Amino acid sequence: MATFVSMMRGINVAGSRPLRMDKLRALHEALGFRNVRTYLQSGNAVFEAAASGADRHGPALERRILRDCGYDVAAAVLSAKAMTAVAGANPFLGRPGIDPRFLHVTFLVRPGATPSLDGVELPLARGEAAGVAGDVVYLYCPLGYGVTRINNTFFERKLSARATTRNWQTVTALERMARGEAPGA
Numbered sequence: 001m002a003t004f005v006s007m008m009r010g011i012n013v014a015g016s017r018p019l020r021m022d023k024l025r026a027l028h029e030a031l032g033f034r035n036v037r038t039y040l041q042s043g044n045a046v047f048e049a050a051a052s053g054a055d056r057h058g059p060a061l062e063r064r065i066l067r068d069c070g071y072d073v074a075a076a077v078l079s080a081k082a083m084t085a086v087a088g089a090n091p092f093l094g095r096p097g098i099d100p101r102f103l104h105v106t107f108l109v110r111p112g113a114t115p116s117l118d119g120v121e122l123p124l125a126r127g128e129a130a131g132v133a134g135d136v137v138y139l140y141c142p143l144g145y146g147v148t149r150i151n152n153t154f155f156e157r158k159l160s161a162r163a164t165t166r167n168w169q170t171v172t173a174l175e176r177m178a179r180g181e182a183p184g185a
Helices: 021-030 054-069 080-088 152-159 168-178
Strands: 002-009 034-039 044-049 074-079 103-109 129-133 136-140 162-167
Touching: 002 054, 002 080, 002 162, 002 168, 021 034, 021 044, 021 054, 034 168, 044 168, 054 074, 074 080, 074 103, 074 162, 080 168, 103 152, 103 168, 152 162, 162 168
Parallel strands: none
Antiparallel strands: 002 044, 002 074, 034 044, 103 136, 103 162, 129 136
């Protein structure tokens, strides 16, 4: 069995498009995934699957959620190894003046081409920064992610891929869970 992390874009536990985490666990289990654990109330799960292809699990989750709940969502699915690589490659960690509370990672869901910010004019506010590595965009938003213009919608338009963003605390918690540790360890 291989371990994976799934992160959904397009659901929440209240308001529009609600999906409770017990239902999200059940949807994962209906696909044959095992040992499904959710983190927070925002569409994050860690699970085990016999097949090792993360590229198949995302579309399967999206189809299942559409079929059972009627929601068109994007599912970013990474192997535990890929999640560890994401957590270890943040170019902003350790830089002077960087407060980890304002770090975020935007996960691009099945981009059609190798993502690049070359030639993309970023609407950066004072102090903000962004960098692409693989299928993720690392963000530093010292004014808060809620007010930045370099958000999911921006990257979806500019990089032709669905996107979902998690703060650094959530990224590192999911990575620890995927390695079998407690999220707050």
